[in-house]
Amino acid sequence: MSGCVEAIRALLDRIDAREDAIGAWVHLDRDGALARARALDALAPAERGALHGMAIGVKDVLDTVDMPTAFNSPIHAGRRPARDAEVVRRLRAAGAIILGKTVTTEFAFTHPGRTRNPHDLACTPGGSSSGSAAAVAAGMVPVALATQTGGSTIRPAAFCGVLGYKPAFGRYPTAGLKHLAPSLDTIGLHARAFDDLARASAVMAGEAAPARPVLPRRPRVALVRTPHDGAAEPQALARLHEAAQALRSAGAAVRTIDLPPALVEVDALQHVIMAAEAAQSLAAEWASARDRLSANLAGFIAEGLAHDAAAVAAARARIAAGARAIDTLVGDDEVILTLPAPGEAPRGLASTGSAVFNRLWTMLGVPCITLPAGRGARGLPLGVQLVARRDAGDEAGFFAHARWVHEALAAAGHGH
Amino acid sequence: MSGCVEAIRALLDRIDAREDAIGAWVHLDRDGALARARALDALAPAERGALHGMAIGVKDVLDTVDMPTAFNSPIHAGRRPARDAEVVRRLRAAGAIILGKTVTTEFAFTHPGRTRNPHDLACTPGGSSSGSAAAVAAGMVPVALATQTGGSTIRPAAFCGVLGYKPAFGRYPTAGLKHLAPSLDTIGLHARAFDDLARASAVMAGEAAPARPVLPRRPRVALVRTPHDGAAEPQALARLHEAAQALRSAGAAVRTIDLPPALVEVDALQHVIMAAEAAQSLAAEWASARDRLSANLAGFIAEGLAHDAAAVAAARARIAAGARAIDTLVGDDEVILTLPAPGEAPRGLASTGSAVFNRLWTMLGVPCITLPAGRGARGLPLGVQLVARRDAGDEAGFFAHARWVHEALAAAGHGH
Helix, strand or coil: CCHHHHHHHHHHHHHHHHHHHHCCEEEECHHHHHHHHHHHHCCCHHHCCCCCCCEEEEECCECECCECCCCCCHHHCCCCCCCCCHHHHHHHHCCCEEEEEECCCHHHCCCCCCCCECCECCECCCCCCHHHHHHHHCCCCCEEEEEECCCCCHHHHHHHCCEEEECCCCCCCCCCECCCCCCCCEEEEEECCHHHHHHHHHHHCCCCCCCCCCCCCCCEEEEEECCCHHHCCHHHHHHHHHHHHHHHHCCCEEEEEECCHHHHHHHHHHHHHHHHHHHHHCHHHHHHHHHHCCHHHHHHHHHHHHCCHHHHHHHHHHHHHHHCHHHHHCCCCEEEEECCCCCCCCEECCCCCCCCCCHHHHHHCCCEEEEEEEECCCCCEEEEEEECCCCHHHHHHHHHHHHHHHHHHHHCCCCC | CCHHHHHHHHHHHHHHHHHHHHCCEEEECHHHHHHHHHHHHCCCHHHCCCCCCCEEEEECCECECCECCCCCCHHHCCCCCCCCCHHHHHHHHCCCEEEEEECCCHHHCCCCCCCCECCECCECCCCCCHHHHHHHHCCCCCEEEEEECCCCCHHHHHHHCCEEEECCCCCCCCCCECCCCCCCCEEEEEECCHHHHHHHHHHHCCCCCCCCCCCCCCCEEEEEECHHHHHCCHHHHHHHHHHHHHHHHCCCEEEEEECCHHHHHHHHHHHHHHHHHHHHHCHHHHHHHHHHCCHHHHHHHHHHHHCCHHHHHHHHHHHHHHHCHHHHHCCCCEEEEECCCCCCCCEECCCCCCCCCCHHHHHHCCCEEEEEEEECCCCCEEEEEEECCCCHHHHHHHHHHHHHHHHHHHHCCCCC
16 A cells, blocks of 8 residues: 555645745655655554544644744744644544644744745735645645634635634643633644544544534524624625525525624724733743844734733623623524635735634634635635634534535535 | 442442531532433443543532532532533543532632541641542542642642642643633542543543553652742651652662752742733633632732733743753653642641642643652641653653552552
C-alpha cells in the first residue's frame, strides 16, 4: 500500500506549484510527512486510526514538538516547544499527518502575515488564521487548524471560500495554545469537505467518532438582522437573502428577526474583554520586548492595561446578563443565518478585514460555521454563517443543519 | 447480572450510615443511580464502557443536567444546568454512574460548607473540594471529581487520607465548570485506588484507556525545601523526611534541593492573579447580588478589582519569567517530593486550612498528587505530595512514579 505517500506527494506538488505566490506556510515538514505516510502505509487495515493519513496544517499559535512555533512574532523566533499541543497530539494519535505550520497574524491579533488570497493574490485571505484558510482553499491540504478570538476562523473561511468551524467555547482542550484572550480563544477548523471536518472535530474532542446526525423533519432557520448589516456590502446582504429564499424553497421554515438590544450590548463589550485579557496574556512580551510588538498590538495592550478592573468586571456582568437573550431569541433546534464577513475579501494585505460579524458569537461561546455561497462581483468568494445556541454536546445536530443548508445552497447555485 | 445495582446499594447503605454526621453531599440521586445501574447490568459484556458501573461523586461547581448545580451560593440556589459538564458527559458515556453532587465551599473559594472530616468530625475535611474528599475517605464513593485553583484538590486529599490528583493545567476540558480563576482552575480527582484514578483520568481526557506506565530503572526523587516549611507542623516535616528515607531504602535516588528565588516569587504572585481573575469570573454575582456573597469572597473580589491591570500584567510577566526555573530545578524523569498541606486537618470547620503548599504548583500548571503517609499525633491523616514538571502528555510516567512511591511508603508502614 502506498496510498498515504501518494496523497502527501500530490499535496506537496500542489504546494510547490502555488506556495511562492500564496505564502500560506511558515514551516513545511516534507520529509517528516513522507516518513509518517510511509509508516502509515505499512499498517495493517485493523491498525489504522480514525484519521488514517489525513493531512493537516496547524496554525502557528499551536505547539508542535517537531516544528518551530513562533506565533509570527520576532520575540519568539526559532522557539521549539517541548511538546505537541493537546489537539495536535490527538490528531497524530488518530493517524493524521501534520504537514506543516500555517501563517498566523502576530499572536493571532491583527498585524498581518505574508499570506495572499488564493482567489486573487492582491487581496487578503482574512485573518488571523490566514495561512490555514488559504492553504485549504488552494488545495494544499484538506484540513487546517484555526483559532478564533474575534473572527479569526469564520472570516478567513468566508474570504477564501472554504468551510470554517468555530465550535462551542471549550469543546477542545487548549493546552499548547498561545492564548490571546483565554475566555474567548477557541480552536477551530478549516476544511473543504464536511466529512473531514466532522471526523477531525470528533478526534480533537476526544470522541471515538462523530455522533450520528439527526435533522429535524423541517429545518428551522432564523435570519438575524444585526446593527452591522448597514456596514456590509449590498451584494453580500443580497446573497444572504437569496440564500434564505433558497432554504425556504428547499423546505426550511425561515423567519427574520432583529438582534435584541441586550445582544447588541454584548457585541459592543467584546472588545473590552478582549483588550483586558490580551494585556494579561501578553504581559511577558510587553514587559521584556515591547519594542518588538507591532504598533497595532502594542496599542491594543496599552488599551487593555488602561481598562479599570472594576469597569471590566462591570462589562462582564452586563455581558452575562445580556447573553441570556440568546436562549429565547432562537429555539433549541433552530439555526441562525447571518453574514460571516462584510463581503468579499478587501484589496491589499495591510488589513485582514473586519470582525464585526463575528465578535458577538465568539463572546457568547456558541458554535458557528462558514458555508461558501458563490462568488461576488470581483470574483472572490461570498459566504453565509450559521450559528446555533447549542453547546458542546450537540455538534452532530448543528452539523446536520449545516450540511443540509450547504447542500440546499449548492442546489440553488450558490455553493462553492 | 446485578453487579452494578449491588455495588450502588452498598454505597447507599454506607452513605445512610454516615452522611448525617459527615455532610459530604448536597444532592444524592438514589433513584437515578439505581436505574442507571440496572440499565448497565442489562448490557452484554461487549457493550460495557471503560468505566462500567464506576460510581462517582461530582463537586457542585460542575454542571449536571439531572441534578441542581448551585456552587454552594444562595445566589444560584436551585439552578438547573441545561447540560452536563464535558467531563461528566464523558464519564457517563464510558459507563460511570454519577451518584450525586458533593459539597463545595462557596464558588470553590474559602467560605466553608457543612462537611466534616470523616476521621474526626470536629475537624475540617479541607477545601474547597470538601465533600469529594470526605465522601471518598468515608467509603461512600470510590471516585469523586474535585477542582483546584489554589490547593483545593491536593489539601483535602491530605486531610482526609485519600489520593488527590491535580493533572497538568488544561488536561481535561472545562466546559460546564463554574470558573473562579480561569488561568488556574484545574479539574482533578479524589480516589481510593490508583487504578480507578488512572481509568477515570483517561476517560476525562478523551483517551480510550490509560497509557501503559514506564518506570525508570531507578526512580529519581527531589525533596524540595520551601520557604513555607517553617510553617508546617514538625510532625509533618518529620514524616516527609521519613518518607524520603523510605524511598531511598527502596532504591530511589533522592536528593534535597531548595526552591530557587524565582519560584518563591512565582508562589507569592499566585494570589494576585487569583484575586484579579476571581473578580472578573464573579463579575455578574458582584454586580447583582453582592450582599449574598460571603465576607471572605466579597473581600477577595474587592481586592481583585483594586489591582491595577498594569500591576497584574507585570506580575504575570514576572511569573512567566520565573516559571522557567522549574525546567532546570528537576529532571524530566524526576519527581518532586514535598508537603501537600501544613499537617493534620485543623480543628473546627471555620477554615478549610492553608494552601501555602499548593499555590506555586497550581500557578505553574504542573501535575501534583497527594499520597497518604500514615497518621499524625491527633490520629488524622498525614500525606506527601509528588509534583512533576511534565505536562499533559506524560501522565502515565507520573502515575508510574506515584504508584511506586505509594507502594514504597506502604511497605515502610507509612501508607493509608
